[in-house]
């Protein structure tokens with residue numbers, strides 16, 4: 491099974507960005523742990539701060555042989571109809587993840603333009619949210 495982890499804006503700053511909310515581990519470190527934990531899977535990783543680049547990557551997911559996408563669209567979750575449309579428009583299943591529990595944060599984070607088109611949503615378990623999403627596909 492080949493799974494794409496897709497991270498949106500500001501998630502390249504994990505490790506130093508608001509550590510009280512997002513923790514102090516970098517995503518590169520965590521990604522190595524994931525690769526070790528899920529050796530039977532092929533994991534791909536793509537991060538971009540650009541909406542268009544994330545959409546292009548979603549469009550390419552099937553062609554690149556991915557069976558599923560674990561997507562943390564960051565703040566675009568709450569603003570991007572275009573990413574929601576991209577998720578709706580591809581046949582590869584997408585799982586929406588968030589490190590923080592978006593439902594116990596500011597009200598603008600309670601809206602997701604993506605959830606409706608996803609297989610499921612995992613939010614609030616720290617970086618472990620990604621692991622839980624991958625596990626859900628086993």
Ligand code: DQA
Pocket residue numbers: 499500501562563564565566567587588589590591592599
């Ligand atoms: C986030 C939550 C979003 O509201 C925020 O804009 C992020 C990260 C999370 O993983 O908790 O950038 O998606």
